[in-house]
Amino acid sequence: MATQDPVLPGNAAVPVLLDFLSSVPYQLTAALVRLGPYISALRQLAEVTSWSTSWYDSWLAIAAWWALCLLLELTVQYLLPATFLFVYLVSKWTTPRRTSGSPPITEQNLQATITDLVVLQSLLPSIPFEFNEGSLSVLVRVCAILYIPYLVITHCISLRVLFGIAGTILLSWRAPWTQALRTTLWKSAWFRWGVYRAWSRLSGRPLPVPTVSTRDLTIEHERNSARFLFMIYENQRWWMGLDWTAALLPSERPSWCSASLQPVPPPSAMTLPGDSVVYVGDGKGGREKRTAKWAWEEAEWRVCVRREGSAVVRVEKPLPTPKGEGPGESQLAKVDGKMRESQNAGGSGEDAQEDDGQDNTDEDPETDPDGWVYGDNKWENRSAKGGIGKYTRYRRWTRVAVVNETVEVVGAGDVGIEQQTRQNSTSHSRESSVDNDRGSPLRQRLKNALNRQSISPSSSS
Incomplete structure (x- = not known):
């Protein structure tokens, strides 16, 4: 069955x-x-x-x-x-009483x-106004004008009652009946004119010019957005006869890592988080569907460049493309792999902690025109110039992404998180790098080997 x-x-x-x-x-x-x-x-x-x-x-x-x-x-x-x-x-x-052991x-x-x-x-309540350069002078003027009335009120009424009234106003500000009362009062042109005139006298600012707004003619869902800066470190080491390559020692940081030295994919393979949907209760028997969608705000990745005496600027640079393996790089990669396997088998991680424990001593060091920061064999004594005694270097690739959250009111149901499929939001230059790399000898050999392996079973049958 x-x-x-x-x-x-x-x-x-x-x-x-x-x-x-x-x-x-x-x-x-x-x-x-x-x-x-x-x-x-x-x-x-x-x-x-x-x-x-x-x-x-x-x-x-x-x-x-x-x-x-x-x-x-x-x-x-x-x-x-x-x-x-x-x-x-x-x-x-x-x-509730706790039993032996914490619950899972x-x-x-x-x-x-x-x-x-x-x-x-x-x-969380939204701030009804924004602070700018003239806000401090307006605040000082309003406090100076209201100081005498404040002394008179506190002399006539005890502070207990005043605190009680102020707390009642704050606690009932978002009540439905107070919102209806404010909406009804604000529909009155006389009330709005009185508020504008009183604020103009207190702040010393002229009345706002009336404008025709078309915002009320359209109905749209609430939108919240946030911007995130993704940063990827590109690390290289100088080898005699090979120049600068991404082949690093097993006790070092990976060739592509985050600010915390954790391995990450290169910029050409970087993907954004998938879209997520969260259902939360609205307190009225219904639900709110909050959908977060990720997208790149910038078209390409940028390198952080800081010259002497200037601030950090983000400059667009072509992404590094994988190179075909030469004889020296192939042997070096094999030795690197064997050393990493032996280190993992031994379980010793002291060298890695000693090497990169003080990585964040200088957040914005000086760089060369391409964004590289050069260091010695232990990634220390950093400078913007390479030369004698400089065997390591790194640069920072950055790109800004934005996540937009839309809120929709839906019917009753379960609340929780609904994870959507991960979107393929890679860099635009990924396709070009793959196309440029199709003609490399290593890729051609792998492709021919896979084709022979797939043809041999069919021919034998």
Whole structure:
């Protein structure tokens, strides 16, 4: 009797836990798991203050704020030890008892923590204005004008009540009824004119010129974007008779590595992360679908170049293409491979730590016109010129990518992470480098060998 495979939901079609553990360092995973309960508590607090959950919780938060403002002095003076004892007993009763050994980390734990972080980021209020060069003078002017009214108000009303009123305004600012009240008031032309006139008098700035905006005529989803700078180090060593090559010693950094000296693919094979979809609850019984899509903002990779007395500039350079193997390079590669195998078998990694332990001493060193930084046999004593005693060099390839997040409101369902297929976002110059390398003797020999191997079984049959 044939067994039927279990049907997985749409957001569980990919082993998210395995992908997460494979692509994210353990330190970050452990930090997410340990901070999971605190992140969940912060999410609940943010949802209460933003009125995304039940209104009863938000009203209780306002009542608790008034109790804190009015009874704080009395509580600290008479009930502080009893308060600490009460908090300890409540935390002891509500915290489940731990058995021997910590429970294993599941996919649901990671998804819940990441979902809490996404919800926290979405609930963060946006700054209604931007600071520029004239903001400081405006702020000083407003504070100077409002200082006398502030002294009069604090003399007539106690600070407890003022703090309670200010906290109530902040806690109820995102409530649906306050939003409806602000929207209704802002529709009044007289109210807007009064606000503009009052702000013009306080700040000393003229009234804004009325303009016709077409933004309200179009409806679009919320968009969030972030820019990331990818940096890849190209490392080379000088060999007698071979000049500068990517064949390095087994105890050194790889020929292509990151800033932390971890091996990475070359720029021609660099791919962006795949598109990801996260479903989070909106607090109203529905869900929000947040889709993150990656794309290159720059057309080509650029090399960091810094001349003496100038800042770092990023200059476009042609990507290095793989060269055909000569006799010397082939023998050197074989020796390099055998030395790496013997080192891995021995399990000694002291040389690698001693060699590259102080790599980040100078973040922006001086370079030559091509971006190379030269060093001695131990990658030290760096300078912008090669010559006697300079056996190693490196340069930094950089490229900016942008991730755009779109938010859509969808129906009720499961929440979690849905990993999409990885997109093939390689460099444009990858195809050209492959085309240029098709005529190399090594590639032709490999191609002929594969063709003979595929033809021989068919001819024998």
